[in-house]
Amino acid sequence: MDLDFIKEGTILFIGAHPDDIELGCGGLLHKLKQKNRIFVITLSKNQKNPKNQNLVSEQKKCLKILGIPEKNILVADFITREFSYSRQEVCDYLTEIKKKLSPTTVFIVPNDLHQDHQVVNSEARRVFRTQNLLEYYIPRSTVYPTFSVFVKLNKENINAKIKALSMYKTYKNKNYFSKEVINSLSVVNGLRYDLGLSECFTPISIFLN
Ligand SMILES: [Zn+2]
Numbered sequence: 001m002d003l004d005f006i007k008e009g010t011i012l013f014i015g016a017h018p019d020d021i022e023l024g025c026g027g028l029l030h031k032l033k034q035k036n037r038i039f040v041i042t043l044s045k046n047q048k049n050p051k052n053q054n055l056v057s058e059q060k061k062c063l064k065i066l067g068i069p070e071k072n073i074l075v076a077d078f079i080t081r082e083f084s085y086s087r088q089e090v091c092d093y094l095t096e097i098k099k100k101l102s103p104t105t106v107f108i109v110p111n112d113l114h115q116d117h118q119v120v121n122s123e124a125r126r127v128f129r130t131q132n133l134l135e136y137y138i139p140r141s142t143v144y145p146t147f148s149v150f151v152k153l154n155k156e157n158i159n160a161k162i163k164a165l166s167m168y169k170t171y172k173n174k175n176y177f178s179k180e181v182i183n184s185l186s187v188v189n190g191l192r193y194d195l196g197l198s199e200c201f202t203p204i205s206i207f208l209n
Contacts, residue, residue: 006132009104010037012097013136014124016116017046017080018059019168020109023176024136026066026161027153027186027199028107033067039101040068043078043090043120051170058168065164083119090119094127105132110202112141125204133204139185140176147200150193158186158197 011032015021021029021040032038040063046052056075063073076093078086106128111121121135137147162179171177190198 006032006036006105008036010039010101012101012103012106012128013038013040014094014106014108014120015040015042016078016083016109016114016120017044018042018055018075019062019165019171020117020138021107021136022059022062022066022161022165023140024109024138025107025199026164026182027157027197028136028151029063029066029068030157030160030164031151031153037072038068039072039074039103041074041076041097043076043083043093044080044116045075045077046080048080054170055168058170061167062164065160065167078116081115083116087119087123091123091127094124098127103128103131105134107134107136107201108204110135110137110142112138113143114141117141129205132206134206135202135204137200137202145200147202149201149203150189150195150198151201152190152195153186153197153199155197158183161186 013021013025045056060070060073083090108124109117109120111118134149137145162182165177165182168177175181186197189200190196
């Protein structure tokens with residue numbers, strides 16, 4: 001394993017909505033799946049819009065391709081775009097998750113343009129401040145990326161990410177779900193450090209033993 005800062009143990013991925021984690025970390029999930037105990041937590045089912053009714057089942061199909069079994073997928077019931085009215089409940093929910101799963105490393109949604117992402121990011125920073133903590137990166141909602149952790153991926157990882165995201169039929173017309181965009185981003189992410197293909201992360205706290 002070349003992600004040395006990730007200790008053995010449970011790794012937790014936290015998203016606000018179905019698709020956040022897969023867009024930001026699909027390649028990394030596929031890369032890690034063989035060796036680590038991974039849980040994926042999404043705080044909203046994003047059901048306010050009736051067109052989104054299949055999102056929860058689409059997310060399960062997507063995550064299955066990335067190697068995450070259904071028993072390791074948790075989806076809460078916070079209402080999309082209304083997280084700011086439930087800050088304490090979000091904090092309480094994440095605190096319960098921390099007690100239950102005792103993760104060693106946590107990947108969280110970034111503090112970007114989306115109002116729900118901002119709430120989850122700040123509450124997760126409070127709750128998981130004693131864990132290795134990193135933000136992933138969602139290009140669609142990020143204006144000024146600040147990443148400085150780069151995970152080298154291979155073609156197989158990116159192809160799995162593309163196939164997995166194609167399970168979101170609800171979003172089939174969104175260009176950032178297209179094969180071309182996902183592949184191009186991974187090339188651009190890897191360009192600066194000659195990594196080939198990559199996903200990028202921003203470290204909040206990393207503990208080296
Ligand atoms: Zn989101």
